[in-house]
Amino acid sequence: MDSRADLHVHTTASDGALTPTEVVREAKRVGLAAVGIADHDTADGIEEALAAAETFGVEVVPGIEISTTQNSTEVHILGYFIDHRNRELLDEMARLKQARFERARLIVEKLRAAGIPIRFDRVLEIARGGAVGRPHIARAIWEAGAASSVDAAFGKFLQPGGPGYVPRPKLLPEHAIELIRTAGGVPCCAHAAKLRRDELILELIHKGLMGIEVYHPDHTAAASRFYKRFAEKHSLVAVGGSDAHCIPGTTNGGIGSVTVEYGVVEQLRSLSDDLRRARQ
Numbered sequence: 001m002d003s004r005a006d007l008h009v010h011t012t013a014s015d016g017a018l019t020p021t022e023v024v025r026e027a028k029r030v031g032l033a034a035v036g037i038a039d040h041d042t043a044d045g046i047e048e049a050l051a052a053a054e055t056f057g058v059e060v061v062p063g064i065e066i067s068t069t070q071n072s073t074e075v076h077i078l079g080y081f082i083d084h085r086n087r088e089l090l091d092e093m094a095r096l097k098q099a100r101f102e103r104a105r106l107i108v109e110k111l112r113a114a115g116i117p118i119r120f121d122r123v124l125e126i127a128r129g130g131a132v133g134r135p136h137i138a139r140a141i142w143e144a145g146a147a148s149s150v151d152a153a154f155g156k157f158l159q160p161g162g163p164g165y166v167p168r169p170k171l172l173p174e175h176a177i178e179l180i181r182t183a184g185g186v187p188c189c190a191h192a193a194k195l196r197r198d199e200l201i202l203e204l205i206h207k208g209l210m211g212i213e214v215y216h217p218d219h220t221a222a223a224s225r226f227y228k229r230f231a232e233k234h235s236l237v238a239v240g241g242s243d244a245h246c247i248p249g250t251t252n253g254g255i256g257s258v259t260v261e262y263g264v265v266e267q268l269r270s271l272s273d274d275l276r277r278a279r280q
Ligand SMILES: [Zn+2]
Pocket: 065, 076, 190, 191
């Protein structure tokens, strides 16, 4: 078997159900050569994942997935081979975490006012100390019996127009790209076909974007082919991964269900090395 890498996995540091150690153990179990930790707006899981990488003999690519907004479109920017101790990155993520926490509290208040019997302390328990977000609230709604599944809870209550919708705190994609590059990371646009804003991606290339996520569980085979060509045409790294959250009751695939060749990891590492050299 050739070496494969799943470059998009969430842990309990954000809204995944597995701890960083459990993620790395699972990556080993399914036979991956490398796994990319890409938690929402936090690098908190990376230290533990790197330690587990030694234990289990799987390479960990230290990454992040930063949530940004451009003209009310949600744009996720992945960053690979970041220095997870970079001060500027950590400060900005701490500021976002606080804003995210306030947002979650507001969503729960709105849902309670709408008659959904959920408690904020239960939502925090579900988040297991990670950055609390809508998937945790969706699970609490499902537990309270107000929806038939976690996915249904998300769709019915937490989307724009739903009774528990609160807009997310705003950060521009170009700002996230800059932060990632400052931390020596390679910025890539997440799930390009879900975003479907090619003109925006072109703009972001001029702002320092270096890759796009071509392979993702929400991409059709045709979409992946399209964005593979798009990446080639614009000299972008074509990244991909499962976007696994491993939350019971959700339907998406697990760790290793979407992968790229290990060569992509080497491409990212060499770009990160170039960025760091350029900053010295
Ligand atoms: Zn995303």
